[in-house]
Every structure is written in C-alpha cells, then in structure tokens.
Amino acid sequence: MILAMAASDAAPETTEPSANPKARRGLALMPAYNESGQIIGVIKSIQAAAPDFDVLVIDDGSRDHTAAEALAAGALVVRHPFNMGYGAALQTGYKFAATSPKHYDVLVQLDADGQHDPKYIHVLADRVLSGDVDVCVGSRFLVGKGYIPPFARRVGMVLFGYIASVVTRRRVTDPTSGYQALGRRVFEYFQLDLFPADYPDADVLILLHRAGFRAEEQPVAMKQNPIGQSMHGGLIGPMFYVFKMFLSIFVTLLREPPPPPPPAR
Amino acid sequence: MPLQQKIVVIGTSVVVCLAIFELVRKRKLREEYSWLWLLAGVLVGLVSLTPFRFLQFFSSRVLGSENPPAAIFFLGFVAVTLLCLQFSVRLSHMTEQVKNLGQKIGILEAQLRMRHTLPPDASLEEFDVLTEDPPASAPADPAEDAPSS
Numbered sequence: 001m002i003l004a005m006a007a008s009d010a011a012p013e014t015t016e017p018s019a020n021p022k023a024r025r026g027l028a029l030m031p032a033y034n035e036s037g038q039i040i041g042v043i044k045s046i047q048a049a050a051p052d053f054d055v056l057v058i059d060d061g062s063r064d065h066t067a068a069e070a071l072a073a074g075a076l077v078v079r080h081p082f083n084m085g086y087g088a089a090l091q092t093g094y095k096f097a098a099t100s101p102k103h104y105d106v107l108v109q110l111d112a113d114g115q116h117d118p119k120y121i122h123v124l125a126d127r128v129l130s131g132d133v134d135v136c137v138g139s140r141f142l143v144g145k146g147y148i149p150p151f152a153r154r155v156g157m158v159l160f161g162y163i164a165s166v167v168t169r170r171r172v173t174d175p176t177s178g179y180q181a182l183g184r185r186v187f188e189y190f191q192l193d194l195f196p197a198d199y200p201d202a203d204v205l206i207l208l209h210r211a212g213f214r215a216e217e218q219p220v221a222m223k224q225n226p227i228g229q230s231m232h233g234g235l236i237g238p239m240f241y242v243f244k245m246f247l248s249i250f251v252t253l254l255r256e257p258p259p260p261p262p263p264a265r
Numbered sequence: 266m267p268l269q270q271k272i273v274v275i276g277t278s279v280v281v282c283l284a285i286f287e288l289v290r291k292r293k294l295r296e297e298y299s300w301l302w303l304l305a306g307v308l309v310g311l312v313s314l315t316p317f318r319f320l321q322f323f324s325s326r327v328l329g330s331e332n333p334p335a336a337i338f339f340l341g342f343v344a345v346t347l348l349c350l351q352f353s354v355r356l357s358h359m360t361e362q363v364k365n366l367g368q369k370i371g372i373l374e375a376q377l378r379m380r381h382t383l384p385p386d387a388s389l390e391e392f393d394v395l396t397e398d399p400p401a402s403a404p405a406d407p408a409e410d411a412p413s414s
Contacts, residue, residue, distance in 0.1 A: 058371070076375060076379070077375060077378075078371040078372055078374070078375040079371050079374065079375075080367050080368070080371050081367050081370055081371065082367060084364055084367055084368075088364050088367070088368065091368065092368040092371055092372065095368055095369075095372060096372050096375065099372070193361060193365075197361075197364055
C-alpha cells in the first residue's frame with residue numbers, strides 16, 4: 001500500500017526508488033497565496049537545490065492559478081477551499097506531513113515568494129536530522145549581509161527577539177523568520193489546536209520552548225521579496241502585528257504549560 | 266412607573282418573545298441560541314413590573330446612582346455586551362472548526378489526487394459560485410462535470 005502510494009505520487013523526484021531504504025525523507029513546505037507566475041521558478045529552484053526533498057505547496061485559497069502551476073511544476077499540492085491565513089496553511093502542511101504514508105523525518109518550511117534561498121534547506125534539515133535540535137530556524141541576522149528589512153519592521157524584530165531570548169534563554173536574532181526546519185516530533189505536535197493558526201511568530205518559539213523542544217538558529221541569506229509584499233504583509237498592518245504579538249506572547253506565558261510531546265522514538 | 270410606560274415595556278417584551286418563538290418555529294434560529302434571547306425578553310418585562318421604589322433603592326445603594334433609568338440602561342448595556350462576548354467565543358470556536366475542516370478537505374483532495382481517483386486538475390481553481398466570471402473554457406471541459414468535490 002505504501003509502495004503503491006509512493007509510486008503514484010505526482011512528484012517526479014519520488015519516482016526513483018531510493019538506494020538506501022533507511023534514507024531520511026524530507027519535505028519542503030511552502031504556503032502560497034496568489035503566487036501565480038513566480039511559484040514555478042521557486043519550486044524548480046528547490047528541486048534543484050534539494051532533489052531528495054518532496055515539495056508541498058499549500059495553496060491558501062488563491063484566486064489565481066497558483067495550485068495548477070505548482071502541480072504542473074511537480075509539487076504536491078493541497079488547496080484550501082478558502083483563504084485561512086499563513087498559520088493555518090503551515091499547520092495544513094504539518095498535518096499532511098504527519099499523516100503521509102511516506103513518513104517524513106524532517107520538514108523545511110519556506111516562503112513561496114522566493115525570499116528564502118533553497119540552498120540552505122539541507123543546512124537547516126541536517127541540524128534537525130543530526131538529533132541535536134528539534135527546530136532549526138534560519139536567521140538573516142547571524143551574518144551581516146543580505147536583505148535588511150525596513151526600520152519599522154526591524155524595531156519589531158529586535159523587540160520580540162529580545163523577549164523571546166529572555167523567555168527561551170537562548171539568543172534569538174530573527175523571531176519572524178519563516179525559514180525553519182522541524183523534526184517529525186515537532187510537526188506531529190503542531191497538529192494540535194494549540195498551534196497559533198493566524199500569524200505564528202515569536203510566540204511559536206516560546207511555545208516550543210515551553211513544550212520542551214530544543215531550537216537553534218543558523219545563518220541564512222534572504223533576498224528582498226521582489227513584489228515587496230508577501231502573505232506577511234497585506235492587510236495586517238505593523239501596528240496590529242505588534243499588538244497581536246504582545247498579546248499572543250503574554251497569554252502564551254499566562255497559560256498552563258502546554259502538554260508535553262510524546263517521547264522520541 | 267406610569268401605566269402607559271408599563272404597557273409599552275411589557276408589549277415590547279411580548280413582541281420580542283413571540284418573534285423568537287416564530288424564528289425557532291421556522292428553524293431560522295437554533296434552540297440552543299434562543300434561550301438567551303428569550304431570557305433577555307422576559308427580563309425586559311420583569312424590569313417594568315419591578316416596583317419603582319425597589320429600582321430606586323437598588324440603583325442608589327448598589328450602583329451609587331440617584332437616577333434609576335440610568336441604572337437600567339447600564340444593566341441593559343452590560344447584558345448586551347456579555348451577549349456579544351458570548352457570540353465572539355462561539356465564533357472563535359467555529360473558526361477553529363472551519364479551519365480544521367478546510368485543512369482536512371484540502372489534504373483528502375490531495376491524497377485522492379495522488380491516488381489518481383480525482384481528475385488531476387479538479388479543485389485547483391476557485392469554486393464557480395465564488396468566482397464573479399468563471400473562465401469561458403470551464404463549461405466546455407467534460408472533466409469539470411466529474412463528481413470531484
């Protein structure tokens with residue numbers, strides 16, 4: 001059954017049977033909303049940089065041809081029947097990965113707008129696969145180069161990075177980074193309703209810490225979004241972002257500690 | 266309270282309660298929501314029947330207001346606010362449920378597509394009912410008529 005599923009898979013990189021049956025399986029997860037036109041190029045660049053990874057695109061109810069183009073480019077596609085937001089799209093990817101018969105060991109999430117250079121997929125994934133950490137976050141500030149966001153956004157990053165650093169007792173330089181590798185235990189855990197489905201950010205780092213997961217940052221280079229606006233922008237203004245993140249961190253700390261994840265196998 | 270005012274208030278209360286029964290009868294309002302509104306309607310009527318002296322006593326001693334009508338307005342406002350809060354809570358719960366449903370539908374469709382039991386291009390575009398002008402090629406394509414969703 002599992003073999004049949006794998007063989008009938010749409011992703012071309014899975015048609016070749018792996019030489020090593022114990023090979024770790026990785027999934028590259030990209031939430032996308034109205035990314036028609038650029039999604040094909042982004043998928044191709046991931047397939048080139050990480051040919052051993054399946055690419056999963058979560059089309060968050062786009063009103064263009066994002067899903068069809070992603071499918072044509074050889075990605076697995078889950079399409080939301082309506083727009084539900086970035087966090088919900090991420091969680092759909094976690095649920096897909098956790099319930100997939102292909103038993104993915106690691107999941108790397110990145111933005112569909114090409115902001116995240118796919119050559120770091122293996123850097124982040126290998127840290128998780130080594131077993132040293134459960135989550136590896138790509139930070140654009142650990143190396144002083146690449147795209148520097150505008151001042152207002154940087155203030156928020158420094159502020160919430162500081163709060164997250166104090167709470168999690170490790171240095172957090174880029175709390176807003178969506179470029180992350182998650183181990184299987186983490187994305188299985190995030191199927192629960194406790195995952196913040198609207199706009200996950202520094203509060204997720206705190207949630208992970210309180211659930212007992214180990215996280216770290218690795219330097220990555222990020223490009224400026226060519227369009228200038230991604231799913232992170234849009235109608236959510238910076239003011240609401242700051243308010244929501246304060247509230248979210250505050251109530252996350254007030255809540256009972258989250259249930260512990262099942263022990264590692 | 267003057268008799269005329271009493272009649273108006275009790276009349277309002279009766280009309281509100283009748284409207285709620287009618288909505289439940291027509292299945293436009295679920296029973297589980299109706300009780301709150303019925304309670305509100307009945308309370309309006311009860312307030313009018315309460316002796317004015319008691320309202321005076323209550324508003325001055327409990328709320329510190331010498332103006333009983335203002336006290337009634339205040340209590341009414343608090344009640345409506347709580348009702349709205351209750352709806353926000355229910356709405357949040359339903360948002361969570363709808364999110365989980367949407368995710369499950371998307372994943373199931375993807376799994377069907379991977380097993381080739383779904384036309385490869387099914388459910389990849391906006392539903393027809395939601396698009397303002399559907400693409401012209403859509404009705405001509407026989408694959409669109411397949412029971413896909």
